[in-house]
Amino acid sequence: MVKIDQGLFQSYSKVQEVCPLCHGNLMIKNSKHGGFLGCEHYPTCDYTRPLVQMEHIEAQVIAGSKCPDCGNELAVKSGRFGLFIGCTQYPQCHYIERHSQDENNDIVRCPICQEGDLVHKTSRFGKSFYACSGYPECKFIVNYRPVAESCPKCDFSILVERKGATGLRVECPRKSCKYKRAIE
Numbered sequence: 001m002v003k004i005d006q007g008l009f010q011s012y013s014k015v016q017e018v019c020p021l022c023h024g025n026l027m028i029k030n031s032k033h034g035g036f037l038g039c040e041h042y043p044t045c046d047y048t049r050p051l052v053q054m055e056h057i058e059a060q061v062i063a064g065s066k067c068p069d070c071g072n073e074l075a076v077k078s079g080r081f082g083l084f085i086g087c088t089q090y091p092q093c094h095y096i097e098r099h100s101q102d103e104n105n106d107i108v109r110c111p112i113c114q115e116g117d118l119v120h121k122t123s124r125f126g127k128s129f130y131a132c133s134g135y136p137e138c139k140f141i142v143n144y145r146p147v148a149e150s151c152p153k154c155d156f157s158i159l160v161e162r163k164g165a166t167g168l169r170v171e172c173p174r175k176s177c178k179y180k181r182a183i184e
Contacts, residue, residue: 021047061088069095108146111157113138118146118158142173153179 116134
C-alpha cells in the first residue's frame with residue numbers, strides 16, 4: 001500500500017491566490033456542484049468563488065421577430081439552463097419561445113389524472129424527463145419518452161421508449177409489469 005504525504009497533497013490543492021477577506025491562501029475544493037476556490041481558514045472565513053466562471057452573453061436581438069404577447073422584438077438570451085429566446089421587454093413581458101426536443105410530437109395523456117398531457121422537461125441538473133402538465137395536482141413523471149399505446153399485459157395506458165444494448169424498445173413503465181417489445 002502506498003502512503004501519501006498529506007502535506008505534499010495539500011500543497012498541490014493550494015492556489016497562488018490570497019483570500020480578499022482574511023488574506024489566507026485559497027484552496028481548490030469540491031462539492032456536488034463542481035470545483036470552487038475556498039479559503040483555507042474555513043469555517044472562520046467563508047469566502048468562496050467558482051473555479052470556472054460561466055460565460056454570460058449579452059442579449060442579441062433577432063431582427064424582424066415579434067413577441068406574440070406584446071409585439072416587441074425577441075432576443076437570444078443566456079439563462080440558468082443555457083441559451084433561450086425571450087422577449088426584450090422582460091420583466092414586463094415573460095414570453096419565452098418553447099421548442100420541442102422530440103422529433104415525434106405525439107400528445108400523450110397522463111395515465112393517472114387523465115386531464116393533463118405528458119410534457120418534456122429538464123431538471124436543474126440537465127436531465128430529461130416527462131411530467132404531467134397538471135403539476136402540482138398530479139405528480140406523475142417518467143424518465144423516458146412516453147408512447148400513446150397501452151400495455152397489452154397490464155392495460156396501463158402508456159408505454160415508454162428506451163434504448164438498450166439490443167436496440168430501441170418500448171416497455172411498460174410499471175415496475176411490476178415486465179412487458180418489453182423491440183422496435184424495428
